[in-house]
Amino acid sequence: MTKQGTTRRNVLGALAAGATAAGVATAQPAQAATGESDFRAAPGAARRPNILFILADDLGWADLSSYGSPDIKTPNLDALARSGLRFTQGYSAGAVCSPTRIALYTGRYPARTTAGLPEPIAAVNARDGLAPEHPTLASLLKTVGYTTALIGKWHGGFLPNFSPLRSGWDEFFGNYSGGLDYYSKYSHMGVHDLYDGEEPVESDQYYTDLIADRAEEFVRREHRTPWLLNLNFTSPHWPWEAPGDRAVSKEVTAALLAGDRRALQHADGGSLETYRKMVENLDTRIGQVLTALRRTGQERDTLVIFASDNGGERYSYTWPLSGLKASLNEGGIRVPTILRWPARIKAGQVSHVPVVTHDWTATLLEIAGASPDPDFPLDGESLAGYLLEGDRAPERDLFWRTRTDRALRRGKWKYLRLTAGGTDALYDVVADPREQANLAAKHPELVSELRAQWEEINAPLLPYS
Structure with a gap:
């Protein structure tokens, strides 16, 4: 297929003027794909943006009001969509958690590395994890002056061999595993899984709230360089615990500690009502972080992307798609995807262009002025020219x-x-x-x-x- 993506010369010339300096970007109308309305870049100059990449966990295609949910109310994410660009054909790189995350971290197909083969990473060993020597979105952005942080679910391999701190992130607060109890912080392996860096820490705060608080604290700091924050929520991944469900947490945790390694999957728990509360709380906490951006004066120059790591689980609303998480039917890999950058992207727009997780890695590197490592070529296609320079969207399989x-x-x-x-x-x-x-x-x-x-x-x- 013909590749008609952006030229690096055009976008880098506009956006990369040094590690901390502002680069002037002349806004031009972007050419929309055939069959959709034109969308336009916003006028004026723009700094190289801060990057806030928010990843939900097992959120279904239509679990947001703006994507058609009849019951779940998500005013903050709906407002994010209205103030930016909503994609109707956004895809995850994998049908389960860790392959998609490996694709986002590396910009490559999951199976380029041994880390992307497990579906998902579920054991502590020296093989199943993102090798520290492999370049990542974070390590490449650091070469052009970005401060980097990952808060929430890493799922790129376990200590002692793998860690965000060894793969380019300056700081990490969260869990290493694929899921944990929202209150006790025990993982499917029956071990405690909350870390500040590589040191275990304790908290009995509801995990979605804890992650949001930590992200707000990061946003509110005085930053002297542009920053990348990967904000990886576990919500609405099982176990099915809404805020306040401490009794449910105690039951699930007791089963884990008794040796039931499937207890966290919570096959005998949950309900549509519990799921609604989990997603609505996720929306509230994302709103908390977005409010911090606005109140600190960083909203205009922060590029926000919201997506899910794969399709929905058993309580998700995915109509009209078929299939759920773990399936390559549309319902297993098509996910809500929203982008906002007030300095460069006009509000209230919709794109029907198919995009996939590792495209965002390529796009963010180009916008920030970071070059991929030639020894680890990207599989994602940059959308920077499509979004900012009037190029046609990349045509590829x-x-x-x-x-x-x-x-x-x-x-x-x-x-x-x-x-x-x-x-x-x-x-x-x-x-x-x-x-x-x-x-x-x-x-x-x-x-x-x-x-x-x-x-x-x-x-x-x-x-x-």
């Missing part, structure tokens, strides 16, 4: 795989195989986002072409063990 499933999207077409050795399917996901009309028999040559492309992309990736 989007690729996914799990141990059993495969998918590739090209334009409106999605090639899908849901079981190893299973039958190839073809869907027009623009007309049929629910993936109900299998058009493979009508377009056998296209199926063959997309299958061959999937095989070509997959060939150099690491095999599952």
